[in-house]
Amino acid sequence: MSLKVYRIDSSVSGKIANFFKKADLPVGQHNIASIGNPLKNLKDITTKDFYVLSKKDEIDRFSEAYGDDFVKDKYYIRHPKANKTSVLIPIEKFQKYIIREQLADMVSYIRANVRVKKLKIEIKKGASSSIKMNGLVEGMPLEGEARAYLNTEYSIIIDCARPLKASEKKTEYTWINEFTHLQAVIDETFDSRFEINESYDIGFGFGVKQARAVGLDFSGDMNHHFKIEVESA
Numbered sequence: 001m002s003l004k005v006y007r008i009d010s011s012v013s014g015k016i017a018n019f020f021k022k023a024d025l026p027v028g029q030h031n032i033a034s035i036g037n038p039l040k041n042l043k044d045i046t047t048k049d050f051y052v053l054s055k056k057d058e059i060d061r062f063s064e065a066y067g068d069d070f071v072k073d074k075y076y077i078r079h080p081k082a083n084k085t086s087v088l089i090p091i092e093k094f095q096k097y098i099i100r101e102q103l104a105d106m107v108s109y110i111r112a113n114v115r116v117k118k119l120k121i122e123i124k125k126g127a128s129s130s131i132k133m134n135g136l137v138e139g140m141p142l143e144g145e146a147r148a149y150l151n152t153e154y155s156i157i158i159d160c161a162r163p164l165k166a167s168e169k170k171t172e173y174t175w176i177n178e179f180t181h182l183q184a185v186i187d188e189t190f191d192s193r194f195e196i197n198e199s200y201d202i203g204f205g206f207g208v209k210q211a212r213a214v215g216l217d218f219s220g221d222m223n224h225h226f227k228i229e230v231e232s233a
């Protein structure tokens with residue numbers, strides 16, 4: 001899957017950019033509650049998978065990932081999964097948003113299939129650098145009676161007061177089919193304590209030129225490694 005980048009610019013130069021390079025738009029409607037910058041619009045026309053949204057009916061097909069209003073002249077990345085193709089994520093929050101979404105899916109799946117008492121989670125980027133977890137805990141959805149808190153700067157603990165009821169179990173996942181090893185471990189394990197390791201390349205094939213155009217660091221190893229220790233009842 002390739003990432004697509006959008007910028008909202010309803011100025012004269014934005015409309016010109018939109019005319020010469022039509023935006024790749026999702027199907028369906030999603031409601032959301034000058035001269036411009038000709039050089040930036042030229043860059044967006046000539047950069048692969050970059051688009052300018054200048055018309056209201058185009059903008060209205062998208063929703064902002066955090067429920068905020070769209071900011072003019074700001075870059076957003078379209079959600080890479082087909083079932084969320086109308087969601088635009090602020091570019092500076094993209095990696096953290098996707099990691100948290102993947103993590104939430106994995107936690108939900110494990111808890112839906114195992115009588116979990118406690119989960120300990122660590123995430124590393126590339127071969128060695130650990131990711132600070134404080135920005136991932138906040139806002140991460142948890143079903144049922146569960147509490148997430150920082151164990152260290154680089155790990156979190158999720159305590160589960162009780163197993164999930166059938167009505168609390170998630171039925172639709174965005175990312176879980178990407179994590180086949182996790183599913184296999186859950187299907188095969190009968191131990192009360194076990195460990196799951198998964199990896200995912202969050203670079204999505206985003207090119208160096210594209211990343212530099214919006215000031216992102218997509219260089220080097222973009223694999224993210226999830227280590228989840230499970231304690232079950």
